[in-house]
Amino acid sequence: MNITRRHILLLLPAAAVAWKSMLAGTPEDSPNYNMSEHWWGMLIDISKCIGCGNCVRACQTENDLPDGFFRTWVERYHRSNWSLENPEVISPDGGKEGFPSVPDDPSGEYFFVPKMCNHCADSPCTQVCPVGATFISPDGVVLIDQRYCMGCGYCVQACPYGCRYIHPTKKVADKCTLCYHRITKGLTTACCEACPTGARQLADLKNPKDPIHEFLKTHTVQVLKPQLATGAKTFYNDLDGSVR
Amino acid sequence: MNGFKDAGHLFRFAGLFVVAFLVFWVVRGFVVPKTFGQYGHYRAAAIAEYAARPVKFAGHQACEACHTDIASTKAGGPHARVNCEACHGALAKHAEDPTSLTPAKPDTAVLCARCHTASAAKPKNFPQVDPAEHSGGAPCQTCHNPHSPVIGATLAAKGGAQ
Amino acid sequence: MSGYMYPNEITLYWSVLIVLYPYITGLVAGAFILASLERVFRVEAVKPTYRLALLTAMSFLLVAPLPLLFHLGQPLRCWEMYFTPHSTSAMAMFGYVYLWYLMAVLSFEIWLDYRREIVLRSQSSKGLLRLVYTIMSLGSSNVSERSLRIDDRVGWIVTLVGIPSAFLLHGYVGFIFGSLKANPWWSSPLTPVVFIFSAMVSGIAAVTLIYMAVTRLRREPIDMRCVDTVAMYLFYIFIIDFSLEMLDLVHRIYEADESFRSLDFLVHTRLFFSQIVLQILLGTLAPLILLFLTQIVKLPEIARKRIYVFSGCMILIGVFAMRWNVVIGGQLFSKSFLGYTTYKVGLVTHEGLLVAVGLSLLPLFFLWVLLMLLPPWSEAGDRQSAAAD
Numbered sequence: 001m002n003i004t005r006r007h008i009l010l011l012l013p014a015a016a017v018a019w020k021s022m023l024a025g026t027p028e029d030s031p032n033y034n035m036s037e038h039w040w041g042m043l044i045d046i047s048k049c050i051g052c053g054n055c056v057r058a059c060q061t062e063n064d065l066p067d068g069f070f071r072t073w074v075e076r077y078h079r080s081n082w083s084l085e086n087p088e089v090i091s092p093d094g095g096k097e098g099f100p101s102v103p104d105d106p107s108g109e110y111f112f113v114p115k116m117c118n119h120c121a122d123s124p125c126t127q128v129c130p131v132g133a134t135f136i137s138p139d140g141v142v143l144i145d146q147r148y149c150m151g152c153g154y155c156v157q158a159c160p161y162g163c164r165y166i167h168p169t170k171k172v173a174d175k176c177t178l179c180y181h182r183i184t185k186g187l188t189t190a191c192c193e194a195c196p197t198g199a200r201q202l203a204d205l206k207n208p209k210d211p212i213h214e215f216l217k218t219h220t221v222q223v224l225k226p227q228l229a230t231g232a233k234t235f236y237n238d239l240d241g242s243v244r
Numbered sequence: 245m246n247g248f249k250d251a252g253h254l255f256r257f258a259g260l261f262v263v264a265f266l267v268f269w270v271v272r273g274f275v276v277p278k279t280f281g282q283y284g285h286y287r288a289a290a291i292a293e294y295a296a297r298p299v300k301f302a303g304h305q306a307c308e309a310c311h312t313d314i315a316s317t318k319a320g321g322p323h324a325r326v327n328c329e330a331c332h333g334a335l336a337k338h339a340e341d342p343t344s345l346t347p348a349k350p351d352t353a354v355l356c357a358r359c360h361t362a363s364a365a366k367p368k369n370f371p372q373v374d375p376a377e378h379s380g381g382a383p384c385q386t387c388h389n390p391h392s393p394v395i396g397a398t399l400a401a402k403g404g405a406q
Numbered sequence: 407m408s409g410y411m412y413p414n415e416i417t418l419y420w421s422v423l424i425v426l427y428p429y430i431t432g433l434v435a436g437a438f439i440l441a442s443l444e445r446v447f448r449v450e451a452v453k454p455t456y457r458l459a460l461l462t463a464m465s466f467l468l469v470a471p472l473p474l475l476f477h478l479g480q481p482l483r484c485w486e487m488y489f490t491p492h493s494t495s496a497m498a499m500f501g502y503v504y505l506w507y508l509m510a511v512l513s514f515e516i517w518l519d520y521r522r523e524i525v526l527r528s529q530s531s532k533g534l535l536r537l538v539y540t541i542m543s544l545g546s547s548n549v550s551e552r553s554l555r556i557d558d559r560v561g562w563i564v565t566l567v568g569i570p571s572a573f574l575l576h577g578y579v580g581f582i583f584g585s586l587k588a589n590p591w592w593s594s595p596l597t598p599v600v601f602i603f604s605a606m607v608s609g610i611a612a613v614t615l616i617y618m619a620v621t622r623l624r625r626e627p628i629d630m631r632c633v634d635t636v637a638m639y640l641f642y643i644f645i646i647d648f649s650l651e652m653l654d655l656v657h658r659i660y661e662a663d664e665s666f667r668s669l670d671f672l673v674h675t676r677l678f679f680s681q682i683v684l685q686i687l688l689g690t691l692a693p694l695i696l697l698f699l700t701q702i703v704k705l706p707e708i709a710r711k712r713i714y715v716f717s718g719c720m721i722l723i724g725v726f727a728m729r730w731n732v733v734i735g736g737q738l739f740s741k742s743f744l745g746y747t748t749y750k751v752g753l754v755t756h757e758g759l760l761v762a763v764g765l766s767l768l769p770l771f772f773l774w775v776l777l778m779l780l781p782p783w784s785e786a787g788d789r790q791s792a793a794a795d
Binding site: 033035047048049050051052053054058061062076078098099101102103104105106110111112132133134135136137138143145147148177180181182184185187188190193194195196197198 | 277280283284285286287290291293294295296297298299300301303304305325326327329330331333334358359363364365366367370
């Protein structure tokens with residue numbers, strides 16, 4: 001059906017109501033959100049990622065990111081048949097505008113790997129912050145207090161995954177917030193919202209009804225660089241051994 | 245007593261330390277943010293500051309509250325789980341006040357190709373085509389309804405595409 | 407850039423200023439260890455360098471935090487390090503170790519050692535200088551025999567405490583790098599130890615050079631017995647330092663873990679000049695061989711002097727190269743071990759070459775001021791400290 005002016009007038013109050021309920025408050029004044037009831041993580045299903053770059057663009061739009069720095073990015077791996085140690089990896093502009101074409105009948109395996117902050121439970125970055133400007137929130141999100149950060153860059157060095165950077169104009173550390181302003185309002189993250197294939201799923205590990213639990217039961221998942229014991233909470237399904 | 249007197253200058257040096265420490269402690273009391281340490285070694289108010297940021301993607305629930313017809317068109321098809329703003333872009337402004345911003349219709353030739361252009365790097369079971377060869381340059385919606393792209397299924401709900 | 411870097415890694419976040427920071431801190435620790443040789447270990451021969459070493463340590467220590475400050479994105483927030491130090495952060499603890507070392511060790515020891523002269527000068531000088539000395543004396547003019555004996559006793563204890571403090575100061579700098587598991591080039595329990603020993607080497611070399619230069623400028627004869635002894639200690643500490651560095655290197659090569667291919671490539675390409683040529687060949691092996699010569703062959707005085715000056719300069723360059731290779735080298739490779747970036751020093755940016763050169767020269771200016779205020783060589787002072795023993 002066509003949406004006419006009349007429809008809009010009718011729909012407007014409905015939209016306002018729906019929207020207001022969506023914006024129901026911040027952690028301290030909202031009865032809807034209780035930090036102690038959540039423990040956030042992320043599930044990334046590599047077998048579903050098509051490398052469209054929607055997540056990267058959505059993240060940059062949602063969070064007003066500077067050019068050339070990424071809170072999430074997509075890598076394309078090319079692994080020749082058995083050589084796990086020498087994958088060819090590209091991520092042109094973070095995979096924001098997609099990827100160059102590959103030969104039709106390629107040797108070896110091609111696949112996409114979306115990357116983002118792992119919101120580690122034993123995060124090396126919060127451990128080294130000298131002033132307490134970055135921390136793990138009670139609901140398990142690694143955040144940066146940008147009004148307190150002095151921009152020393154120690155956390156950037158400590159992150160094994162390259163997820164942090166010094167914001168070029170704010171001169172403080174910056175990274176994925178797991179769209180904290182969205183998840184506390186009952187929304188999913190911008191990257192998950194924009195992912196067309198469901199390759200990214202926000203996961204609440206404390207919520208027994210979250211589909212993540214069923215998924216973890218029935219799949220073999222992995223985290224990045226498990227040898228570093230960071231307690232990473234971004235889980236990967238179908239992760240190839242060559243990914244690092 | 246005499247020994248104490250001869251070490252008097254040392255107490256002056258120590259006194260400097262005590263004064264410096266007291267000044268430090270008083271200043272610290274004023275400077276450290278009030279909510280620092282409430283949950284851990286950080287400024288607790290920073291959490292609320294993050295939570296209070298405005299959103300730009302309204303979320304498909306907000307879209308579906310009004311656009312029920314499109315939602316039902318989508319529901320049956322392969323794009324059922326493709327969220328509205330994955331294609332239409334961030335539209336929280338529109339959701340907040342529909343009259344303030346009318347979203348532009350996406351150009352299907354660009355939009356569809358972004359996902360569906362064939363590449364050996366994509367999962368094998370994902371539908372992919374060579375756009376030039378597949379449609380000969382015609383826009384995708386000539387044949388497909390983007391909200392329910394399987395061709396037979398689109399006839400019933402064709403209006404929703406425009 | 408070549409290969410694959412994570413997109414956020416392409417920019418290097420720790421610049422040449424962060425190279426300068428462990429370098430300058432190292433000079434402080436090294437200079438202090440040399441001073442403690444005389445005070446605690448009673449090596450009489452090195453006495454002419456004692457006070458000079460303390461003042462050198464002081465002037466470098468005053469500059470040590472400046473490169474960090476210039477590097478910070480928000481330098482005005484640096485106080486947070488002291489107000490809310492994070493107990494699990496090596497960097498936060500450094501702030502306190504620094505303050506402890508500056509105030510409780512170095513200032514205190516210098517003050518005790520110079521107190522008699524400060525008091526005398528506060529009485530003999532005029533005008534502004536008189537005020538400066540009076541403030542420095544903290545308003546106490548007690549220089550009785552007994553009070554000076556107490557000073558000497560307390561000074562000895564301070565030096566004793568100072569040695570582990572100097573180790574702590576620079577060990578912490580090493581730990582800042584050595585404790586990061588994310589970076590295999592840094593992550594090693596040997597890093598703090600290597601930092602301490604290279605610090606001692608560079609600090610002793612610096613004081614030797616400064617002593618020779620200052621004595622020359624004053625047209626006084628260089629005390630060869632002193633310089634020879636310092637050179638001997640330098641040589642032995644240098645051997646330990648070199649062994650530790652080689653142990654680290656051999657260990658890495660033999661273990662050849664996941665990062666090895668990447669690091670090996672780096673050492674053979676982008677770090678070849680600074681690591682192999684500057685650090686190991688010119689900065690370590692050359693001075694080591696020359697110093698070895700002075701230990702086994704009886705060389706004429708002029709030859710020894712030249713060797714000491716040349717080795718001293720090479721050591722300072724070599725240790726700087728070592729800091730460079732650690733700090734910059736540790737950021738040239740991707741943590742994916744799949745690619746490499748490059749670092750270009752800016753010239754006039756706030757973390758550029760000019761600032762770095764300025765900060766390297768600043769300690770020399772501070773030293774000049776300190777030498778004017780508290781000359782380590784005054785006749786009266788020499789006789790006084792000789793009498794105290």
